[in-house]
Amino acid sequence: MLELAHELLQRFKTGTAFVAATVTHVNGSAPRQPGASLVVDADGAVLGNVSGGCVDSAVYQACEEMLLGNDWARTVTFGYSDRDALDVGLTCGGTIELILHHLDPSLEPELARALADAARDKPVAVAMVVRGPERCLGRMIIVRPGQPSIGSLDNTHLDQAAVVQAIAMLHAGRTGTVELGVADGYCQEPMTLLVESNTPAPRMLIFGATDHAAALAGAGKFLGYRVTICDARATFAAAERFPHADEIVVDWPHRYLRVQNLGGSAVICVLTHDPKFDVPLLTAALRQPVAYVGAMGSRRTHEDRLVRLREAGLTDHELERLHSPIGLDLGARSPQEVALSIAAEIVAHRYGGTGAPLRNAAAIHHEGFFPDAVLQGLDVGHDPGISHTSSHSQEPG
Template sequence: MLDIADELTRWVEEGRDFAVATVVAVAGSAPRRPGAALAVDGRGAAVGSVSGGCVEAAVYDLCVQALRDGVTLRERFGYSAEDAFAVGLTCGGEIEVLVTPVPAAAPDRSVWAAALAAAARGTAAALARVVRGPAGLLGRPLLVRADGSYEGGLGGSPELDRAAAEQARALLEAGHTGECEVTEGGARCGPAVTLFVESSAPPPRMIIFGAVDFAAALVRAGKFLGYHVTVCDARPVFTTRARFPEADDLVVEWPHRYLQRTATDGRTALCVLTHDAKFDIPLLEAALRLPVAFVGAMGSRRTHEDRDRRLRAAGLTAAELARLHSPIGLDLGARTPEETALSIAAEIVAARRGGTGAPLTGLRTPIHRAAEKTGGTGAAGAPAAA
C-alpha cells in the first residue's frame, strides 16, 4: 500500500472514504510483489495495481464491497487451468490480497494518515497488519517508527502490539516487506497470528564517482530506478549542476574521503567511472570493505588487470576482490553513454535481484525470483559495457 502513498495521502487530506487491496503473499510467477496495492475511493476512482492487469477488475469489486460493508476481506487469486478466461493470473502464479476499508470516520484513520505521510516523505516507518488470525484483528494498522515507537493497535492485547512492533522494527531495519508470526499474547507459546509488515525507507543510494560523460547518462538511469543519486569528483570544473541537472547531490571532494564520511547501507550501489588509478585505488580499497550492495568500476580489461594488481598489493583479499564488478556492466555491445548506462543499470538490477543477465528466451529459471538479494554482491562482474 505504501507504494501509492502520494495519491492516498491526497485522498486522506481531501477526506475521501477509500478501500485498499494490498498484495500480502505471492506464489509462483506473479507480476507484482508483496506490498503492491490497488485503492478505490467512494466515488469509484482507482489508483495502483495488484497484478499488472490480470485480476484488477475482481480486486476493484472487492474494494467496492469492503467499502460498502465496512469489513476487511482476504482473497486468493491464481491461474485456473480449467478456464483460462476465468478470473486468475494467466502468468501461472498466485497472489493473496488483503482488502481493508478506510472510511473518513474510521477510529484508526489517523494511523493510516501517519503511515501514508511517512511513506510519502521518505521517512523510515513500517505498517503492520494482521492477515491471518481472529476475524476481529484483520486489517487493523500498527505504525512502527525507526526508533521503535509505535501508534495504533492490532485490536488484541498490549503485549501483542509490543511483540508486533518488535518484529516490524526488525523488518524495517532490514528494509524488508513481508509476513511474520507473533503470538496473540506476545509470549513465545500460544496461538499465533500472521502479520504483514510493509517497510517504507528512504530510497537507496547510488553514488557515482567521476564526473565524466557516462556519469550524466547513469544519473538518469539511477533516478529512473528510484535511487537517490550522488555524483562525486575532486574536480570542481566538471562537477557542476549544468552538467548533472538530475543528480540529487553534487560533491566536490576526493572520492575515497567522501566515501569514508558518507552514509551507506546494504542497498547502496557504488559506481566508479573515473578509471584513473590515483582516484580508483584508494576509493575501491575502502568500497570493497563496506557492506554495500554493489561495487563496480569502469575501464578496459587492461585497466582492470592493473587495478586488480594494485588492490592486491594494497592488501585486499580474494573474497573482497570477488565483490568487484569490473569491467562494470553487462555485455550489451553498448557504445553510447546512454547504452553504457543501461548496461550498468542492468547489472545492478541483476545483482540486486539475483538475475543472471542472460536472455530469458530458452531459460527455464523463474522470471520473477522469490526474494531480493541483500548485503554484498557475489562474484566478479560481467563483461565490459562498452
C-alpha cells in the same frame, strides 16, 4: 499501501474514503509482491496495481463493491485453478491473495502520519492482520524507530509480539508476512500479519562527472536510489549536466567516500577511468560494507588496476568484490546503453540473477539472502543480495 504514500496523503487531506487492495501472499509467477496495492477511492479514481494488469479490473470491481457496502476488511484470492481468475486473465501460473480494506481518513489519523513519514522517506512499518479472527482482520499497529507503537491488534501480548516482528522487518528493510501461532500464547487462533516497511532510499554513489554518469544517474533514480555524483573537477560537476542526481559534490572521490556512513544497501560506481582517482577511491570502497562496487574500464585497464590495488595493500578477498569491467554484456555502446548494462548488473547482483535470457532460465524470480558479513553492519535498506560476476566491453584503455 506505503508504496502509494504520496497519492494517498491527498485522499487524507480531502477526506476522501477509499478501499485499498493489498497483496498479502503470492505463489508461482504472480507479478507483484506482498505490499503492492491497488486503491479505489469514493470518486472512482484508481491508483497502483496488484497484478501488472492480469486481475486488476476484477480487483477494482471488488473495491467498488466494498465502497458501497458495510464490510471494512475482507480477503480475496485469485489463482490459476480459479476459473474466475482465468476469465480475467491470470494465466501466468500463479496465485495471488489480497486483503481489501475500507478506510475513512477521518478515523485513521495515525495511518496518515505513517503515510506522511513514508512520503518523506522516513523509516516506518505498518503491521496489519490479514488472516485470523474476523474481528481482528484489518487491524493495524504502526512502528517507528525509537518511538512508542500506535494501534492495537487484539490484546497486549499480541501487540507486543507484533511490534517485535515489525521492528525486525523494518530493520531488515523487508515487507512480507509473519505468522503468530496459538502455541506462542499470543492468540487463541493462528494469525498472519502483513508488515509493510518503508526505509530510506538506498544510496548510489557515482564517481566521475561524465556522460556515462549522467545516464547512470537517471537509471539509478528510476530504480529508487538516492544518487550522488562526485568529482574533483568543478568544471565538469555542473548541476545542469546531472538533472537526475540528488546531490553533486566537488571533492576528491576517496576523501569524500571516507567520511560517508554507508551500509549494506549502498552501491558505488567508479566511472572516473583515471588511476590517480581510481586507486585511492577503490581502496576505500572495497573496504566499505556496501552491496556493490563496480569500476569502468577495459580488461587491460582492469588488469593494470588490480596490480595497483594489490600494491596499495588490498587482499584477493577484497578484490573479489570488484565488478570490473562494470555491467552486463549487452553489447552496449552509448552512455544510455552502458547505464542500462550497469543497472542490470546491480539488479542481478541484488537478487541473485544470472543475466541470462529468461527463456533459458529455470526460474523467473530469485530469492536474495543476507551474507553474514553484510548482516553485521546492515543499514535500514534493501537486500544486498547474491554476488555474481560479469563482464562488459567498454572504453579502450
